[in-house]
Amino acid sequence: MVWQEIGGWGFDPFTEFRRLQREMNRLFEEFEGIEEAEPAVNVWSSKNDLVITAEVPGVAPEDLRVHVQDDVFTLEGERKAEDPGEGVVVHRAERASGRFARSIRLPYPVDHDRVTAKYRNGILTVTLPRSEASKPRQIAVTTD
Amino acid sequence: MSVRKEEKAVEKKGAAPAVELTRDQPVFAPATDIYERDDAVVVVCDMPGVDDKHVDITLEDGVLTILGYADTSAPSDHELVYRGYEPGTFRRAFTLGAEVDPDKIRAKIVNGVLRVELGKTERAQPRKIPVQTE
Incomplete structure (x- = not known):
């Protein structure tokens, strides 16, 4: 199977580095410079x-868009910033907001009509x- | 990563949790917004994968501790081929400056975002003093 590159698919040292950096940030409560333009994904x-x-x-969920074109999966969306209102003192503002997009090249063609998406507790599946x-086909081996 | 940042990271690690969790899962600090109104302090945490039954919030001696356990279940019969994040436990604690009325704490979690509103005691709220003229 050939894994091709697009936006963090497969092994790309820079993506890997960014991912590590993000995890470090999450681990050490060190939030300077966290700007998650693209959401973290797992692929199974x-x-x-x-x-x-x-x-x-x-x-x-209505601000999320999922589409598949050829063998590229794209997740797009917008995270709306919360308006705390007037006369409010902001002590911390670490949560990211704004538009994001992420594309992944799929390892094999998928059936576009049967793609389903579900959103629950902040996780999109x-x-x-x-x-x-x-699909790989089993070829029967016969003997004469 | 600059040298300064690395130093900071090590320092933070050293100061890391005095309380260790029993679950064998990675622990993350959720990204948090905190703001203060005249009548309340509002804490908003990103905790993807956590529902209302898996959040613990405690307020003790002015320290607000938030714990959230994300759903770590994997799709059955699937193999992980790319990992961009790891589900685990979210934990964070804050010392609150303002006096909070324990009866005025409300929390809800919607779409993986926890929102805790801590109402201040009457005493801690700024009071307007009317000025009269004769």
Whole structure:
């Protein structure tokens, strides 16, 4: 299987570095310069489908857009900043807001019509069934 | 990463939790906004994967501690092929400057964002003193 690169898929030292940096930040309560333009994703695979989960807390489901074109999966959305109101003292403002987009090249073609997305507790779960044509086929070996 | 940042990180690590958690999971500090109104302090934390049944909030001696346990279950029969995040436990504690009325604390979690409103005691709220003229 060939893993191609797009926005953090596969091994890219820079992406890897950014990811590490982000984890360090989360671990050490060190929030200077956290700007998560793209949401963190995990990708799971089975024989029949791919499951992509993304951390998108505080984004209303209607502000999320998921699309698949050819073999590129894209997650786009907007995280609206909260308006604390007038006369308020802000002690900390670490939570990111604004638009984000993330694309991932899928390792095999998926059946576009059967892609489903579910949002729960700030986690988006997208299931992308593998297209029938791309499934590995077992070839029976016969003897004469 | 600059040298300064590294030093800071090490320092933070050294000062890290006096309280250790029993669950064998990574512990993260949730990104947090805190703001203060005349009548309340509002704490907002990003805790993706945490629902209302898995949050613990305690206020003791002026220290607000927030714990959230994210759902760490994986899709069954699937193999992880790319990891961009790790679900675990969110934990953070803050010392509150203002006096908080224990009866006026409200918390809710929606779409993985926890919001705690801590109402101040009457005494701690700024009072307007009417000035009269004759």
